[in-house]
Amino acid sequence: MCLTEHHLKYLQLEKFHIENYNLGAHYCRQQCEKGGVAIFVHNSLGFINIHIAQHCKDQDIEICALKLSFGTQNICTLTLYRAPSCKFSTFLLQLDTILQSIYTPRLHFIICGDINIIYLNESGNKSQLDNLLLSYNLTSIINFLTRIQNISSTATDNISIDVSQLESYTLTPIINRVSDHDAQLLTISIDYSYVPTHWSKTVRKINKYTISDFIDKLSCESWDSIFDSEDVNAMFNSFLNIYLRIFYSSFPLQKVTNCNNNDNNWITLGIKTSRRHKRDLYLISRNSNDEKLKRHYQAYCKILLKVIKEAKKLYYDTKIKKSNNKCRATWEIIKTLTNNHYSHTDIQELMIDNKHLKDQQDIADAFNDYFSSTVDNINKNKVNNKNYNAKVFLTQYYLEQNYVHPHQSLVI
Numbered sequence: 001m002c003l004t005e006h007h008l009k010y011l012q013l014e015k016f017h018i019e020n021y022n023l024g025a026h027y028c029r030q031q032c033e034k035g036g037v038a039i040f041v042h043n044s045l046g047f048i049n050i051h052i053a054q055h056c057k058d059q060d061i062e063i064c065a066l067k068l069s070f071g072t073q074n075i076c077t078l079t080l081y082r083a084p085s086c087k088f089s090t091f092l093l094q095l096d097t098i099l100q101s102i103y104t105p106r107l108h109f110i111i112c113g114d115i116n117i118i119y120l121n122e123s124g125n126k127s128q129l130d131n132l133l134l135s136y137n138l139t140s141i142i143n144f145l146t147r148i149q150n151i152s153s154t155a156t157d158n159i160s161i162d163v164s165q166l167e168s169y170t171l172t173p174i175i176n177r178v179s180d181h182d183a184q185l186l187t188i189s190i191d192y193s194y195v196p197t198h199w200s201k202t203v204r205k206i207n208k209y210t211i212s213d214f215i216d217k218l219s220c221e222s223w224d225s226i227f228d229s230e231d232v233n234a235m236f237n238s239f240l241n242i243y244l245r246i247f248y249s250s251f252p253l254q255k256v257t258n259c260n261n262n263d264n265n266w267i268t269l270g271i272k273t274s275r276r277h278k279r280d281l282y283l284i285s286r287n288s289n290d291e292k293l294k295r296h297y298q299a300y301c302k303i304l305l306k307v308i309k310e311a312k313k314l315y316y317d318t319k320i321k322k323s324n325n326k327c328r329a330t331w332e333i334i335k336t337l338t339n340n341h342y343s344h345t346d347i348q349e350l351m352i353d354n355k356h357l358k359d360q361q362d363i364a365d366a367f368n369d370y371f372s373s374t375v376d377n378i379n380k381n382k383v384n385n386k387n388y389n390a391k392v393f394l395t396q397y398y399l400e401q402n403y404v405h406p407h408q409s410l411v412i
Contacts, residue, residue, distance in 0.1 A: 001040040002079040004062075004114045004157075013038060025049050025064035025079075032058040037079045037113065039066055050076065052098050059083035061094045063113075065102065070190045076102060080113040088125050091115075092132055099136055108166060109138055112159040114181065119158055120145070137162045141171055147181050157181055161188075204251040214250035221246065266315035274304050 001021060008016060010028045013036075024041040035058065041047045050065040063080040078098075082091050103109075111133070117125050119142055130140065138160040146157040159171065168189035173182050226238045278300060285297045316333050323329035350357045350366060357363050 002077065002112050003038045003040070004036075004079060004081040005034060006036045006038050007034040008036060025066040027053060027056050027062050027064045029058045029062070035059065035062055035081060035083070037062050037064050037081050039064055039077060039079050041066070041068070050102055052101070055094050055098050057090070057094070060086040060090050063095075063098065065098075067107070073108065073190060074106065075108045075110060075188075078109065078111045078113075080111065080115065082113075082115045084116040088128070092128060096132055103136060108162060109136065110159065110161050110186070111138060112157075112184070112186075114157050116156050117158070118154050118156060120154075133160050137164065139163050141169070142184070144173055145182075146173065146184065157184065159184060159186055161186075202253050202255050205254050206251050210250050214246065217246045217250060266311045268311060271304075271308060271311060274307065278304055 001018070006013065006016075008028060010026070013023065013026055013028060016023075018040050020043055021040040022043055024039045024047050026038040027036055029035045045068060047069075048067045050067060052063060052065055056062055059082075061080060061082060063078060065076060065078040068075045068077065080095070099109075115129070117123065117129060119126060119140060133139065139162070140158050140160050141163065142158050145154065147154045161169065163169075166188050170187045172185050172187075174185050175182050221242060223239070223242065225242070226235050229235055229238070278297075281293075281297045281300060285294050288294070319333065320326050320329050347363060348358070350363050352366050357366060
């Protein structure tokens with residue numbers, strides 16, 4: 001719920017209560033009277049307040065913003081007010097600065113408020129604002145009068161969204177008979193089935209090598225500068241600077257990206273329809289005391305679960321049958337379903353003939369010697385043992401040494 005010209009100071013606004021709603025973001029005038037903007041959020045929704053008060057100026061641009069999360073989609077809502085007497089160029093400049101500071105391609109914007117521009121008539125100010133909003137893929141969607149008085153009717157209130165991203169929306173006027181401005185109700189349909197193909201985050205590179213480097217740098221540091229001063233605060237600041245310098249150099253920042261390669265081609269149109277029907281049944285049964293309806297919903301869920309299992313089985317069986325390398329296709333499916341695409345075996349030490357090897361070159365040489373001499377050992381045993389059976393050797397010795405389950409002689 002976005003409000004403009006609430007005419008309240010912060011202490012008054014903080015005590016202002018709307019049932020089932022919380023104050024999410026606000027701006028109250030610092031010097032002038034009246035004015036101000038606020039956003040109230042339903043208590044069932046989570047939000048993050050976006051701090052942009054430093055860009056606000058009484059009458060010129062009064063604005064507040066917050067971010068709402070719906071599944072995997074984020075919507076940034078901005079509410080603003082511009083007085084008719086303010087300098088329009090200042091308003092445009094500050095609005096552009098704010099949008100630049102918070103804009104990201106994956107963040108959907110909803111900008112609403114009273115900007116005191118008659119939007120149903122063409123004007124220079126309207127063209128300038130439209131061009132600015134279009135640079136962020138935002139378009140005005142108000143096409144009706146928002147302020148109707150005895151002698152005048154205008155459309156000074158406006159709502160702008162990215163219609164290419166938020167296609168399913170409805171906008172209706174609400175005549176409240178309380179204010180000289182009518183309210184506008186914007187209803188947006190959110191697609192919860194959207195899953196981003198990848199995500200990324202910035203983390204510090206911390207492993208045994210960087211930790212070892214960190215310890216070495218700490219041990220080599222003289223710390224002389226700490227004891228050059230007798231001021232405790234100066235000594236602490238010197239210590240902290242040295243420590244952080246070593247910490248940042250040993251544990252650098254790195255960007256980690258994870259691709260989401262889940263294969264969901266098994267989801268058919270029928271399953272999508274059944275999922276929507278299941279959700280409709282859930283919403284109906286949740287607020288109903290009809291036990292027959294609840295049992296019907298539970299039975300429907302069980303049937304849908306069986307259908308999904310069969311659809312997955314049929315899809316993956318077909319994928320394996322059509323593959324030229326069935327073994328490889330099977331492992332790709334397993335890795336996709338378990339999200340385990342990488343397997344790293346980091347051998348740090350090895351015990352061979354009661355010798356403890358830690359050097360990486362020695363470990364590599366030991367592996368090379370073992371595998372390069374395997375054939376010679378087999379031939380040697382064959383010459384020395386007349387009753388030698390290669391199948392017995394492979395099943396009882398070689399496979400056991402490599403931690404592979406024994407197989408039947410016929411298979412070998």
